[in-house]
Amino acid sequence: MKFLVTGAAGFIGSRVAEELALQGHEVVGLDNLNDYYDPNLKLARLDRIQNLLAQHNATSNFRFIKMDLADREGIAELFATEQFQRVIHLAAQAGVRYSIDNPMAYVDSNLVGMMTILEGCRHNKVEHLVYASSSSVYGNQEKVPFSEDDRVDHPISLYAATKKANELMAHTYSHLYKLPTTGLRFFTVYGPWGRPDMAPFKFTKAILEGRTIDVYNYGKLQRDFTYIDDIVEGIVRIQDCSPSSSYAILNIGNNQPVALEDFIEAIEIATAKKAIKNYLPMQAGDVYQTYADTEKLEIICGFKPSTKLSMGMDMFCKWFRSYYK
Template sequence: MKFLVTGAAGFIGSKVAEELALQGHQVVGIDNLNDYYDPALKLARLNRIQQVLRTTSQTDLFRFIKLDLADRDGIANLFATEKFQRVIHLGAQAGVRYSIDNPMAYVDSNLTGTMTILEGCRHHQVEHLVYASSSSVYGNQQKVPFSETDAVDTPISLYAATKKSNELMAHTYSHLYQLPTTGLRFFTVYGPWGRPDMAPWKFTKAILEGRAIDVYNHGQLMRDFTYIDDIVEGVLRIQDLVPASEGYPTQLANNPYYALYNIGNNQPVALEDFISAIENAAGVKAQKNYLPMQAGDVYQTFADVGKLAAAVGFQPATPLAKGMQQFVDWYLHEIA
């Protein structure tokens, strides 16, 4: 098939694009290569895709186009020219804390950008749109584990609000235009080639350099850390499960073209235990600077993945110790 992968130079998008091409699909990847973090890392991820595909003589299966999601004409022309069969929309302005000081970046990328993708899918008969949502939509709710049927009406960051908005936009397009859409609520993704603004990278870098790490809410946080390979496996399985197709496990009787799944490890880890996993992998003890809770942060995340497991026969299961060892080994080899 022919796929569009947005955010193809990103942490998750680059790996999804690579795996799709390895499976023999034609993949066009787009990204605006912005400087939210060092674009050199994004270019290195794109180079990695070509290196991997070169070993299997499949380099012709992946093409990259630098393009901003908010470029309405550019995205419209892309859809008209390429005639994609399926779209995996992973491009977005990421980061909860960054959204507090830079809200317009999230409006452009996450709202306008998702709208251009929905319009492209609508007008060019895309058979399935899979898009990234986030566990942040659950806010600070106390009930755990978080289920797709829980109310998510109280986001505590603009980032979370844009992700919930993406779900509502997709629901509307599924209802009005019978566009099959599937939203995936990712839970704290980590692993090799990850983002430098996220805790695994920031903590590992500081610990290896002998600097203190900032530990918010005095370490009293729980996160459902999910390894990158598990996330990618979930995305690849879900993209092949098209809502409203024959045999599809209907979730919404009044809108069978719309689906939503959590993808998480279903094993929340205390922040102190997460730091210990880095210490063990790196062989270095952390110096800790305990701080109050940061604005926009949530106290816990915990994914109920029953729907995902029932639908595709898979759920993330990589233990944190194994995943963090993989990350630290990669960091020492590629970054340090």
């Protein structure tokens, strides 16, 4: 198969592109390499893909193109030239708190970007579009676990609002043009090569350096931490599933929320260092808990994430120490 993977220099996108290329597919990776966080980490992920493929004599399976999703003419030309069979759209402006201060970045990446991808898929007969949504669309609802059938009409951050908008845009294109789309609501993805703006990275770095970590809502938060290998396996399985309808939304989470204090303890064990905690009130735009109902994922793909936090954080901390010496 011939794939387009957007966000190919990102945390999840780089791993998905790598896995598909290793399976023998032709993969074109797209990323604008912006400076939301250190571009050197993004470049290192791309280097890792090429090095791994070289070990398997498969370097021809992956090509990288630097392009912004908001480049309407460029994206349209890319689709027309390459004639992708499937698209995995993972590129986005991420981060809940960043959206409070930089809202226009989310309009360009998450709304305009989604539109250029949908148009490319529509006009070039793409077989299946799989795209990243987020558990943040659930907001602060009290019913748990979060089910795909729950109403998600009250996002509490602009980031969440753009992800809900992506789902609505996909629904429209599925309805009007019979484009098969599957939106994936990711639940707190972590692991080696993870994003520096996320808690696993920030907490691990601070603990290893002996610095204080900020613990919001006085530690009374829960997250459904999902290991990167589980996310990648889920995505690769989902893109190969024939959708039962032209539009689907699926949760990908560990189905096992972890208290923030227990998460910090897992880092302490993995690093053999104690955290210095600074307890603070709730942050604007944040949610109290996330908890994925994964029954639909299991039914459709016969798969359920299962990596334990202790194992996942141990792998992350080993990578962190190795990468940052």
